Amino acid sequence: MADSWKTGLVEVGADAYAYVQEGGGMCVSNAGLIVGPESCIVIDALFAPSMTQAFQAEIKRVTDKPVRLLVNSHHHIDHTLGNALFPEAQIVSHVNARAELARIGVSPLERLRPIVPDLVAETEGVDMRLPDITFEGMLTLNLGDREVRLQHLGRGHTIGDIIVMLPDEGIMYGGDLAFHRVTPLAFEGHIGDWLAVCYRIADRSPKTIVPGHGPVGDMAEFRKMSGYLSTIRSQAKASFDDGKSEEQALSEIDIGEYASWTEPERLAANVARLFLEFREDI
Numbered sequence: 001m002a003d004s005w006k007t008g009l010v011e012v013g014a015d016a017y018a019y020v021q022e023g024g025g026m027c028v029s030n031a032g033l034i035v036g037p038e039s040c041i042v043i044d045a046l047f048a049p050s051m052t053q054a055f056q057a058e059i060k061r062v063t064d065k066p067v068r069l070l071v072n073s074h075h076h077i078d079h080t081l082g083n084a085l086f087p088e089a090q091i092v093s094h095v096n097a098r099a100e101l102a103r104i105g106v107s108p109l110e111r112l113r114p115i116v117p118d119l120v121a122e123t124e125g126v127d128m129r130l131p132d133i134t135f136e137g138m139l140t141l142n143l144g145d146r147e148v149r150l151q152h153l154g155r156g157h158t159i160g161d162i163i164v165m166l167p168d169e170g171i172m173y174g175g176d177l178a179f180h181r182v183t184p185l186a187f188e189g190h191i192g193d194w195l196a197v198c199y200r201i202a203d204r205s206p207k208t209i210v211p212g213h214g215p216v217g218d219m220a221e222f223r224k225m226s227g228y229l230s231t232i233r234s235q236a237k238a239s240f241d242d243g244k245s246e247e248q249a250l251s252e253i254d255i256g257e258y259a260s261w262t263e264p265e266r267l268a269a270n271v272a273r274l275f276l277e278f279r280e281d282i
């Protein structure tokens with residue numbers, strides 16, 4: 001059994017919070033809140049309106065300052081469909097995340113409908129609101145005296161992931177570059193490059209990591225996730241080099257302790273992506 005954690009706001013530093021959602025499975029993502037002297041920054045807007053509204057109620061519980069800026073950690077709809085519920089905020093993302101959102105829009109809802117029907121039913125009539133501001137590389141926001149650093153570290157979970165760092169305190173909001181106790185999913189990513197991004201994150205030595213799915217953790221928790229990526233990559237590569245089929249590789253990979261993480265069946269999508277990486281050298 002995977003460990004459980006509760007939905008709610010978790011204080012990760014002075015005026016810095018994670019909003020985690022229990023279970024962390026499909027469409028059940030996390031968000032963040034940084035409270036400044038005059039306004040707040042929110043990181044990710046969640047999926048179904050009831051989720052975003054519950055998060056907004058928690059925000060109101062700790063501050064009456066308005067949310068003026070909303071960061072999208074990447075384009076996935078479980079982090080961005082709630083954008084429309086922050087009409088007063090400017091939205092910022094990596095340039096690739098905005099391009100993917102503009103290209104894909106709300107079309108993933110149809111694929112998700114049979115998987116999470118109740119949540120998708122709630123999203124009827126909700127439009128995708130695209131980011132207003134985009135950047136490449138790094139963007140520094142100054143929230144009063146506090147530096148909030150948004151950074152793209154390369155292709156990983158998607159082509160447009162960013163981390164949000166509070167560098168003085170070693171707090172990192174990792175978006176879906178970080179999954180804790182929930183199986184990471186790379187259906188639109190690049191696992192080889194994601195591992196390189198994991199090294200870049202380790203170089204920054206964050207003390208506290210807010211993942212895109214799962215409970216708040218530290219580098220030890222984060223390393224478990226990169227361990228999952230490296231173990232499936234090395235086993236799939238050995239199978240590929242032996243001329244085995246994707247199906248054969250999938251049936252032979254031993255994920256060990258990771259079998260207890262939420263949604264272990266994501267291995268199939270991850271192995272499919274790995275074979276694409278090996279075969280087409282993408």
Ligand SMILES: [Zn+2]
Binds near residue numbers: 157212
């Ligand atoms: Zn994602």
